[in-house]
Amino acid sequence: MKKPLHVLLVEDSDLDAAHLMMELRRGGFEPESHRVELPEQFEAALRNDTWDVIICDYHLPRFSAPQALDHYRVAGLDIPFIVVSGAIGEETAVDLMRAGAHDYLLKHRLTRLAAAVDRELHQAESRRAKRRAESLFQAVLRASPLPGLLVDRATARVIDGSDSFRRQFLDGNPGAAQRALFELIEFSQTERIEQLLARGSGTAWYAVYYVDGAARIANVRCYSVAHEGGAYAYVVLEDVTEQHYLKAAFDAVPDPLLIISSEQTLLYVNRAAEELFGDLYFGMAIGSALRFPNLEGDWWRTLGRFDERRIEIAGQPYDASANPFRFAGEAETSTILTLHNVSDEEELRHLAMHDALTGVYNMRHFQDAVEPQLVDGGTLALLDVDHFKTINDERGHAAGDVALITFANLVRSELRAGELFARLGGDEFAVFFPPAAASAALDVVRAIYARIARTPFRYDGADYPFTVSSGIASAHAGDSLESLRRRADQALYEAKRQGRARWIVAEAPLIRPSATFSPQAGKRATNDEQA
CATH class of the missing domain: 3.30.450.20 (PAS domain)
Structure with a gap:
């Protein structure tokens, strides 16, 4: 099936025109031609109709191919323009090609006319497809929601930009685009953007720029573009001001x-x-x-x-x-x-609850922990290190600290879960046995005394035995920690009065004596035996 072809023919010879149409039919076309001979006819034909190809004789009585090419260029058309001539020199043919002709043929060699027309039709379609793609690219560029611009890398001059770029930096004036990038956008560190353009690609993270005097932050992305021997960069400003401040706020959270x-x-x-x-x-x-x-x-x-x-x-x-x-x-x-x-916070809580020297509970926490348990009963043992003042006076406060730490560790090693141990102040300590453990309180106290009897405190390379006095009282109905402590304190006083190194159990209204321990021998004796 022959291909239709709309031909604008510039020719004054009926015979030559018929010959041209015959060659096109032989080549598979079905030509429909319109013939002109004068400049004004050619202009009118270009203006009033569309053409697939222009075939032009080089010389006519009142028109010529160079003149036709002038009108063709003014019209701004991209239609295959083929010159035919009876005789044309090589230099003239080159001039015609430079002027815009796509090919030239001799009239006595028209056998390749159809092939030349077919080739130029395909090339013209390729050029139109390229222009459509370029036009589409420009439309996409201008429609980008981010400010984007095409920059000549050699001069840093802006070639074109997106509509958002024009609105933000050119006040919508397209004529202002052909200016240097740094005239249009003020960056706080221009050298960073210059280095980016020199590289041709990459990102300048968190670049500061100014809009109407207000600082903004953008990730400036650069993409290298090579076109027709020129080096360009497509630059996009991704404004991240709000995200940056939000990130800075999040990063400030410890x-x-x-x-x-x-x-x-x-x-x-x-x-x-x-x-x-x-x-x-x-x-x-x-x-x-x-x-x-x-x-x-x-x-x-x-x-x-x-x-x-x-x-x-x-x-x-x-x-x-x-x-x-x-x-x-x-x-x-x-x-x-x-x-x-x-x-x-755990360390502060620990310090708030514990004695700094010995690591056992302090008096405040001991009170808070014991008071709620007294409703159900319990047993309180107060313990004092005997002759503690003498230890401080004779061996120094450092030795006294070692004695207290040693004592606290010995007591702690004998206690069971739920039994509360605290330093009330100075050399005075307390152990509270909850109701479930009250019956075994004396067994624990005995074990404590036995361990103390065989474990001196060591200071400055020497061992020093020490003893402890204790008063023990069990809670009665309605007891507060203060009243319970008062009875245990009376028992402690009695233990000291009787010579220390012993414990006394208080039972209202009587004071019941207990066993004592000799630190030298670790031997237990009853008060009756001592008497």
């Missing part, structure tokens, strides 16, 4: 913070979380990073709003809290997970 999607992938971490966990990245499955011994998988998903859970990370205690939420359109919840290091 607690590690992670935002976890409903698919349990990582959406965001602050700097503290990066320092704690190391290499984290957007979209990673978070389960491996948050998997710890003795914790079930996805443990953070079990936390309700404002719930806390104590976990250990890298040997440090953390309180983990979760704030579940949903992104718009999500059916499943995402999570903001906060990890608060409580090691300092």
Whole structure:
């Protein structure tokens, strides 16, 4: 099937015109031609109709191919323009090609006319496709929501830009585009952008620029573009001002913070979380990073709003809290997970509850812990290190500290779970036996005395035996810690009055004597035997 061909023919000879059409038919075309001989006819034909190809005789009585090419160029058309001539020199043919002709043929050699027309039609279509692609690219460039611009890398001059770039930096004036980049955009560190253009590609992260005097922050991305021997860069400004300030705010939070999607992938971490966990990245499955011994998988998903859970990370205690939420359109919840290091708070809590020298409970915590238990009873033992002042005076306060620490460790080694041990002040200590352990209190006291009798405190390379006096009282109905302590204190006073190194059990209204221990021999004797 022959291909239709709309031909504008510039020819004054009927015979030559017929010959040309015959050659096109032989080549597989079905030509439909319109013949002109004068300049004004040629102009009108270009203006009033569309053509697939122009075939032009080189010389006509009142027109010529060079003149026709002038009109052709003014019209701005891209139609195959083929010159035919009876005789034409090589130099003239070259001039015609430079002037815009696509090919030239001799009239006595028209056998390749159809092939030349077919080739030029395909090339013209390729040029039109390229122009459409370039036009589409320009449309895409201008439609970009981000300010984008094409820059000549050699001169840093802006060639073109997106509509958003024009609105933001040119006040919508397209004529202002052909200016230097740094005249249009003020950067705080121009050298960073210059280096980026010199490289041709890459990103200048968090570059500061100014809009109407206000500082903004953008990731400036650069893409190298080579075109027709020129070196260009496509530069995009991704404004991240709000995200940057939000990130800075998150990074200022001292607690590690992670935002976890409903698919349990990582959406965001602050700097503290990066320092704690190391290499984290957007979209990673978070389960491996948050998997710890003795914790079930996805443990953070079990936390309700404002719930806390104590976990250990890298040997440090953390309180983990979760704030579940949903992104718009999500059916499943995402999570903001906060990890608060409580090691300092634990240390402060420990210091607030414990004696700094011996490590046992202090008086305040002892009172708070014992008072609620007195409703059900219990037994209190007060213990004093005998002749403690003498130890301080003769051997120094450092020796006295060693004696107290040794004593505290000895007592602690004999106590059982639930029995509270505290230093009340100076050399005075207390042990509270809860109701369930009250019946065995005397057994524990005996064990303490036995251990003290065989364990001197060691100071400055020497061993020094020491003894302890104790008063023991059991709680009665309605007792407060103060009244219970008063009775135990009376028993302690009686133990000292009787010569120390012994314990006395108070039983209202009587004071019952107990056994004593000799630190030298570790031998137990009753008060009756001593008398």
